[in-house]
Amino acid sequence: MPDLDTFYRNYIRCLNHQSWTELGQFVSEDVEYNGLRVGLDGYRHMLERDFQQILDLQFVIRLLVTDSQTIAARLAFDCSPTGVFQGVAVDGRRLHFCENVFYEVSSGRIAQVWSVIDKTAVEMQMA
DSSP states (O other), rough: OOOHHHHHHHHHHHHTTTTTGGGGGGEEEEETTTTEEEEHHHHHHHHHHHHHHHOOOOOOOEEEEEEEEEEEEEEEEEOOOEEEEEEEETTTTTTTEEEEEEEEEEEEEEEEEEEEEEHHHHHHHHH
16 A cells, blocks of 8 residues: 555545545545444545535645544635535635545545534635
8 A cells, every 4th residue: 555645645636536436445335424434335425415516626635644544634625615515505606715634544445534624714705
């Protein structure tokens, strides 16, 4: 397995290209997201839904720190979600916000994901 920095950059490339058939190379069948077991299928469906609701969605790594089995990243977004995003009616307005996300890697794949999106930044842009 490549180092976690390379692994994560390849994972983000997979997401940005919406290469859903390759997602299992990076994400465990039993993946948990924010403490809930969603499994690979649930995780993929969540990502597919995000891309359907945010047509210009792209994950941009702003900060990346790794150790032997943990990845910490700050991801930046500059996109135009439709309808309601993070509980805020955005109606297609262009938004800039970040996500802080931590991953635990086990047996060469992402097993745990903890994600927090900066909802305050979204709300401030809508005020």
